[in-house]
Structures are given as C-alpha cells and as structure tokens.
Amino acid sequence: MKTGMNLLLWTDHVTEAQDRVLESIKEIGFDAVEVPIFNTEDLAAYERLGGRLKSLGLSATAVTVMGSTDINPISADAKSRDAAVAYLDRVLECGQHFGCEILCGPIHSTIGHFSGTGPTEEEFKRGVDTMQKVAEKAQARGIRIAVEYLNRFENYFLTTGKQAEALVRAVDHPSFRMMYDSFHAHIEEKDQAAAIRSAAEETIHVHVSENDRGTPGTGQVAWGSFFEGLEQSNYDGYLTIEAFGQALPALAAATRVWRPLFSDAEGLCREGLAFIKKSIA
Template sequence: MIKSAITVSLVEEAKGGPFVYWNGLDDACSEAARLGFDAIEIFAPAADAVDVDKLLPTLQQHELKVAAVGTGAGMVKHGLSLTDPDKDRREKACQFVESIIHFGGRLSAPAIIGSMQGRWGGDLDRDAALGLLAESINRLAPIAAEHGVPLIYEPLNRYETNLLTTVADACGFLRTLDTDNVKLLADLFHMNIEEADIAQAIRDGGNDIGHIHFVDSNRQAVGLGHMDYAPIIQALQDIRFDGYLSAEAFPLPDSDTAAVKTIEAFRDFFPR
C-alpha cells in the first residue's frame, strides 16, 4: 500500500528550504498525525541531534513511522560530499552518512543520499567522480542492510548536481555497483526539469524506485503548480509501488496549507 509522509527540517542552515515543518519533531508529529499522514521524513543536522529514545514513544503515541532520514546537512553545514577529491574530507563525508544510517536504522528508516553526492569539475572528471561515488555507496549500503533497510540514492536536477540527473542514468549507475541494497528516490520536482516523460521514467525505473518526493512542478505542495498527476499516479500503480510519497515542499503559503494540500491530494489519488 502506498503511504503518505511529510518532511520536517531541524537544520537551521537550511531555513527557507523545501521542508514543510520547521518547529521541531513534537510539533511535526502532532500536526502530521492530526492531518492523517502515515509518517514523517526527518532532515537532521547530525545523528546525535535527535534523542531516539524520546522520539520512539512520540511516534508510537501518534501512530506514525519515519519514512526516511536525510543526509544533506553534511553538505549544508559542513560542505562535505562523497565525491570530494580530498581523501580525508571524503572519509568525513562517509562517516557522516554512516552516522545518519545508524540513526535512521534505529527508526527502521532508510537514509537518503542527495546533495552529498557532490559534483565533478576542475581536476575531477565525471568518470572519476562517479567512481568515488560508487566506492562510497558500496561501503555504505551494506551498513544500511545491517538495519534491514536500503540506502536511498536521489538523482537531482542539473542545477544541483552534474553527476546523474535522470532515473535512467541512475538505474544504469546502480548496475555498476557491487551492492544490490540501493533504491532510487524519484523526486517529482527534479524529474519535472530533467525527464521528457515523468510517468515513463517511473515505469522504466520500476522496482529500482523505493521512495518518492511528492511535490509540484514549482516545489510547492501538490496542486500549487502545473504538474499533471494522472499519468504519474497510473505509472506508480503500474510498477506496484508500495513505498512512501513524501512531501518535500516549500512551506508556502505556510506549513499548514502545504500539509493540508498534500494530504488532500494523496487521499484523492489513493482513497482508502
């Protein structure tokens, strides 16, 4: 069964970014539960920034799961990436992601590698950068497997990375890895920029797709842009997707409106 999720950011440096809730986990859990979401997706500044022992009963109280945890604070706060030419900084990036994997693992939630994939340029060409990314993912995905969850890799749009920007390219990259414990995050905002046909890209991605960022063409909540959702929803049904549709959207015009628009659309598309 396809499930709903909504994002909450705890990263001060990301203020103004595409996350719906910003007032802490207690507030996010309360609001998400009130509206009927199945889960939250957490963007934390570090693995030790969240008291998991305190969060678990809060989640239980509100009958919520954690859909995923983001690693992007490693880039936003510390400028780290898995393709940094400097070996020491690349090691720090891997250690940061590993800590987030363990944090998410305690919540049965996979970690997402998005902005921390970095980019190529200067003395680092594209093939070399992809080699470094593969090396890091081959190291990190088995750690996620120890927690019974995949590692999630997100192709971004051309303005955020120059590595892999389409689902097809990302699927090809997965085939080069030594691990099979990696799934793709299909973000509808990025796909609106890069894919000629979003629905077909989802069909072609098939079982490789493990998570969806459910957002409109302008990165606002569903219904506030010009995205045509009918073929996208059909494609998700065609591939028998049963993961989370998570609202990684700007809190516009405010968090509550973005959340309400998202859950209303989710219920329209996936009535229970």
C-alpha cells in the same frame, strides 16, 4: 501506498519543539514523517523522537545531504570520500534511534558543488566504491538507502533517473536503491510516467513535490503522468510530500524560497494529502 510528510517544512533538526507538528501530521492522516538528519551529535533528541513517533503510531524515513566538499563521495581526495562514509554512518546511527526505515537524499555528491563539466568515468567509479561502503553500513543498521538525483542546477553528478539507475545497478547491493522526486523530474525528464516505469525495479521511495515546492497539485507538474507511472509500476512504498517554506531563514535561503508559496503549513498538509489520496483512489 503509504503517505509521509517531510519535516523540513518546519525545521532542520527535530526536537520537542515539533511535538505539536507531529500530532497534527498524525491527525491529518499521514502514515509517516521524513526526518532531516543534519545534526549528527544530538542522539538524545533522536532517541526521544523515536518514542514520540511510536506513541503516535507514525513510522519514519529520513533525509540528509552532503553539505561540504570535505565529505564528497566522488572526490579525487580519498580523505574526503572516507569522511563521507563516516558522516553517513553517523547519520544512519541517528536514524536507528527513531526507527528509520529508509534514508533518502542526494548522498552521492556534494550538493551545490560543480566541476564545470558533466560527471566523469572516474567520478562514477569513485561514487560506486563509496556507495558500496555506505550500503554495507546501512545494511548493518537495518536501513535502506534511496539515493536521489537532483536537477542540473543543484548538482552535476546525477540529474536523471537513468543515471541513478546506472549507479544503483553498479553498486549492486540490496540496501542501496533510488528514489524519485517529482520536482527534479519535472525539470529533467521528458516523460514522468516513462521515467518512473524505467526505474521501477530500483525505486523504493517517492517525493511528491510541486514545481514551486509549494502545495502538491497546485502547479505545473504533470501529475497525471506521474501517478500513471506509479500505478503502471505497481509502486507500493511511501509517497512523501516535500515542500519548503520560510519558517527558517537559513533553510529558506538554501532551498531558494524567496516568497510565500502557501498560506499555512497545516493547510498545505491537508490539501496535499487530499490530492494524493484522490489521485491514487
């Protein structure tokens, strides 16, 4: 398995200001970085990032979210669904510029938006149709999609591995798969190992995230069950640490980080990577 570090710990748009961070991530021993793509206009920054990653020998995945109901893949409004496809195609274009292998995230619906009920059959059908279009865009750009289910407090459309599996199977496209995030699973799954095993064929990406979004291995996630499930599933993709801090006030507010969760970012990276390597040894 390869290891990655999500750059949302430092920024929501990677520029030359994060060059030292990239160097540190490489020096600590990670194989890859996960790049947030929220800005879809600054292609020059992504092109420059690609050169920087190549020079450091770091590979890349990416993450994005659907931040508005104007770009909602399951909306009853066709304009919103079409806008979602267009947005995700721009995200994929950005990813091409820095050699992105996998685009992950809750791209299935608008994050933080709720209908007041659970997902409907019509929403599922619309989601399948929209994701099939996105999968075609991804395939054309040489990138795979890893759709992410979230906990019930952040969305209502996909909240369990079983639901994500069902979406992947219905979309039925080689460029559309799912990911597993230990933070969301800690809230929603009864048994991490069983959930991982169930979705083994569909899972191409994994987030290693503690229950408080701090340093992996320091909280309440059932890590023994988590790593057991990965081993039993013969998972061989990225294990990417996703943690959040207070470096950016807007991002801290969006991720509900109201207090310090770790002493410093470099320490989190070192301790988190050591924890992963010890757990899979």
